[in-house]
Amino acid sequence: MTRIDTIVAAATPPGRGGIGIVRISGPKVPELAAILLGELPKARRATFAPFLDAAREPIDSGLALFFPAPHSYTGEHVLELHGHGGPLVMETLVGRALELGARRALPGEFTQRAFLNDKLDLAQAEAVADLIDAGSRAAARAAMRSLQGEFSAMVRGLTEAVIELRTYVEAAIDFPEEEIDFLADRELAARFQAVRAHFAGVLQSARQGRLLREGMTVVIAGRPNAGKSSLLNRLAGYDAAIVTPIPGTTRDVLRERIHIDGMPLHVLDTAGLRSGGDLVEEEGIRRAQAEMQRAERVLFVIDAAADPDAAAFREERPRLPADVPVTLVFNKCDIAAELAAGETAGEPPRVMLSALTGEGLPALRAHLKACMGYESVESGAISARRRHLEALARAQQYTEEAARQLTERRAGELVAEELRAAQQALSEITGEFTSDELLGRIFASFCIGK
Ligand SMILES: Nc1nc2c(ncn2[C@@H]2O[C@H](COP(=O)(O)OP(=O)(O)OP(=O)(O)O)[C@@H](O)[C@H]2O)c(=O)[nH]1
Ligand SMILES: [Mg+2]
Numbered sequence: 001m002t003r004i005d006t007i008v009a010a011a012t013p014p015g016r017g018g019i020g021i022v023r024i025s026g027p028k029v030p031e032l033a034a035i036l037l038g039e040l041p042k043a044r045r046a047t048f049a050p051f052l053d054a055a056r057e058p059i060d061s062g063l064a065l066f067f068p069a070p071h072s073y074t075g076e077h078v079l080e081l082h083g084h085g086g087p088l089v090m091e092t093l094v095g096r097a098l099e100l101g102a103r104r105a106l107p108g109e110f111t112q113r114a115f116l117n118d119k120l121d122l123a124q125a126e127a128v129a130d131l132i133d134a135g136s137r138a139a140a141r142a143a144m145r146s147l148q149g150e151f152s153a154m155v156r157g158l159t160e161a162v163i164e165l166r167t168y169v170e171a172a173i174d175f176p177e178e179e180i181d182f183l184a185d186r187e188l189a190a191r192f193q194a195v196r197a198h199f200a201g202v203l204q205s206a207r208q209g210r211l212l213r214e215g216m217t218v219v220i221a222g223r224p225n226a227g228k229s230s231l232l233n234r235l236a237g238y239d240a241a242i243v244t245p246i247p248g249t250t251r252d253v254l255r256e257r258i259h260i261d262g263m264p265l266h267v268l269d270t271a272g273l274r275s276g277g278d279l280v281e282e283e284g285i286r287r288a289q290a291e292m293q294r295a296e297r298v299l300f301v302i303d304a305a306a307d308p309d310a311a312a313f314r315e316e317r318p319r320l321p322a323d324v325p326v327t328l329v330f331n332k333c334d335i336a337a338e339l340a341a342g343e344t345a346g347e348p349p350r351v352m353l354s355a356l357t358g359e360g361l362p363a364l365r366a367h368l369k370a371c372m373g374y375e376s377v378e379s380g381a382i383s384a385r386r387r388h389l390e391a392l393a394r395a396q397q398y399t400e401e402a403a404r405q406l407t408e409r410r411a412g413e414l415v416a417e418e419l420r421a422a423q424q425a426l427s428e429i430t431g432e433f434t435s436d437e438l439l440g441r442i443f444a445s446f447c448i449g450k
Contacts, residue, residue, distance in 0.1 A: 006032065007105035007113075008097040009449040010090045017085030019062075022093045023449065024102055025110055029077035032100045033066055036081075041066045051081055051093055059096060060089045074110050075117025108446025112439065115431060122431025122442070123152045123388065129446050130213055130383045136262025138374050139212045142383040151209070151382040152430050154202050155392075159426045161195050162399065166419035173412040183410045192403050199396045206392055208373035209384030211296065215257070215264030216372050219291045220329075221320075222301035223312045224248050224272025227331035230355035231301060232256060232269040235364075241269050248277055251284035253291055260365050263372050268295070273316055293321045297371055301329045304336035304352065327367065331355050343367050387442075391428045398422035 006026025012019070024032065034040045041047035041064045050058035060083040072078035083089050098104070106112075108129070115125045127146035134140035145151070168191060172182035182188070220228045224247030232241050236256040242249055254269040268291050271284030292298050298320060302310045310328055320326065326348040333339040334354040341360030344350045351367055353360025373381050402418035405411050427433040 006102040007109055008094050008102040009105035009110070010094060011080070011449040012085060012090075014087060014090075015085075016087065019082055020085030020090045022081045022083065022090060022097065023110065024079045024081075024097050025072070025074045025076045025105075025113060026102065027077060028101050029066070029079045030068075032097065032102065033064070033079045035100055036096060037064050043068050044071075051083060051096070053092075053096060054099065059092045060084055070117065073119065074113040075119045076113060105448060106443070107448045108443030108450055111446060111450055112443040115439075120147075121149075121152050122434060122439075123155065123384075123429055124149060125431075126385060126442060127151070127383055128450065130385075132447065132450065133213075135259065135264060136212075138261075138263060138381070139383065142209055142212045142381045145380065146209070146383045150380070151206070151384060151388075154205060154382070155388075155426055155429045158195075158198050158202050158395075159423060161198050162395070162419055162423050162426065165191050165195055165402075166416055166423065169406075169412055169416045169419065173416060183406060183412055183415070188406070192399075192406070195399060196403075199392070199399065203389070203392050203396065205380075205382055206384040206389050209382045210386060210389055211372045212263065212381060213383050213385065215266055216296045216368070217266040217268070217294065218297045218299055218368065219268045219270060219288070219295040220299045220301060221270050221273060221288055221292060221316075222329075223303065223307075223316075224274055226272065226301040226303045226312070227355045228272065228301045229254075229269050231299070231329065231331065231353075232267055234355050234358060234361055235265075235267055247274075248272060248281050251280050253284075253287050260369050260372075261374070263369060263374060265368060265372075273312075273319075289319065292324060295321075295324050297368075298324055298326045299329050300326050300348075301331050303332055304330035304339050305332045308336060308339070325371075327351060327371075329353065329364065333360060388429050391425050395422040395425035398425060 004027055006024060006028035008024045011021040011023040030040055036052055037049045038052060043066055046063045046065055049064045050061040053059050063082040065080040067078040069075060069077045081093055083093060111125050111128050114120050115122060124147050127143045130143035131140055131147060134143050220231055222228055229241035229243045229250050232254060233239050235258055240256050241254050250269055251271050256267045258265050258267055270288030270291060271281060273285055300313050302312055313328060328348050328350045330339060330350060330352045332354060333341050333352045334357050339352050341352050341363065343363040351360060351364045353364055398418045398421040402415045405414040405418060424433055
């Protein structure tokens with residue numbers, strides 16, 4: 001496949017609608033438009049015209065819009081035909097464009113061309129898909145910010161900081177007689193520290209952005225009978241899990257995908273944590289622990305009536321993953337004396353509720369929304385993907401390695417080499433340095449016509 005093909009696809013979803021749009025992009029557009037419309041419309045001017053078939057009979061009539069290269073979405077000549085939105089009309093128009101030498105566009109190919117023609121960088125191109133797929137206002141707004149280049153600018157800022165650091169180190173290498181002193185310089189250590197902080201900031205935004213897009217994974221854990229499955233059922237809105245008064249009811253991991261105000265959330269119910277169970281239960285607990293390792297948050301459920309001081313949490317804490325944040329859920333507040341439903345801040349934050357009556361559930365939902373960064377959307381959340389986080393994490397590791405080479409070995413060449421690798425990892429995010437295979441994978445996940 002070459003870039004000089006002319007491609008065509010319906011840009012509006014299949015089905016019936018008031019208007020349907022067919023989009024054509026590529027070098028053949030002017031010639032094709034002249035035949036299909038009788039004449040080439042004026043640039044960027046909505047022109048009412050018949051859309052003609054091979055016998056010069058109108059297939060449909062509507063608005064034609066011609067965007068000459070490079071001032072178009074793809075950066076190529078683009079023609080949009082706004083016809084009546086029926087599946088037959090759309091398919092006939094696409095068929096006509098195929099007759100005239102276009103070929104069907106692959107998923108995401110219009111946006112891929114926009115990327116290849118420097119209309120968008122890769123993070124922005126991904127934001128286009130994120131905006132289309134957004135399930136909440138918050139996610140849409142975050143995608144829009146990324147589309148406008150805010151995330152790219154953050155990554156570029158970070159890349160520049162890394163480059164500056166590298167240049168500084170390379171300058172030292174050029175003067176071997178002073179290199180050692182230079183590398184021991186406090187100034188250099190301070191610069192490393194600044195880059196570290198910069199990484200932390202961007203990673204924090206990207207993590208939040210990924211949660212908005214892909215949803216947060218929350219594992220419900222706690223002692224048997226604390227009410228974990230009851231809580232899952234409450235959140236899911238139906239009886240997803242078996243609930244009984246017998247401790248050790250749940251053994252397998254149960255997964256539910258829910259939405260809170262449009263924000264996706266993956267909730268996992270797990271076997272109660274205790275020792276002395278049978279083989280099946282032990283396996284269930286092992287799985288519970290494995291899921292907690294992968295989670296973005298653990299909801300540790302306490303039976304507030306039986307264990308008002310949350311002793312269970314203190315006992316289990318050493319076995320919980322150290323880097324996954326926890327929320328303590330005091331359940332059964334309907335039968336626990338002097339416990340009012342609601343949230344209290346602190347470390348870990350606490351939510352009092354009753355999975356039985358539903359009291360306190362709004363507080364838990366609000367809390368989970370806040371954890372996903374719902375509130376920070378106003379203050380500038382961006383949308384990000386797992387791919388971005390991985391690249392950021394890799395770049396961060398290289399930078400840490402560079403810092404280690406500096407302090408432990410004072411090896412300027414190695415420091416510079418690690419920083420170069422960090423810079424390269426960062427450039428994968430915006431797509432300055434990306435394999436064709438990765439590009440193929442990214443755009444293949446788009447819808448056709450975008
Ligand atoms: N009063 C009261 N009872 C509750 C509440 N939540 C759960 N229960 C009861 O507690 C018992 C255990 O509930 P489950 O949801 O099965 O508890 P679990 O933590 O999933 O238990 P395991 O699967 O055995 O680990 C059941 O009899 C529930 O009806 C609550 O908020 N208030
Ligand atoms: Mg259960």
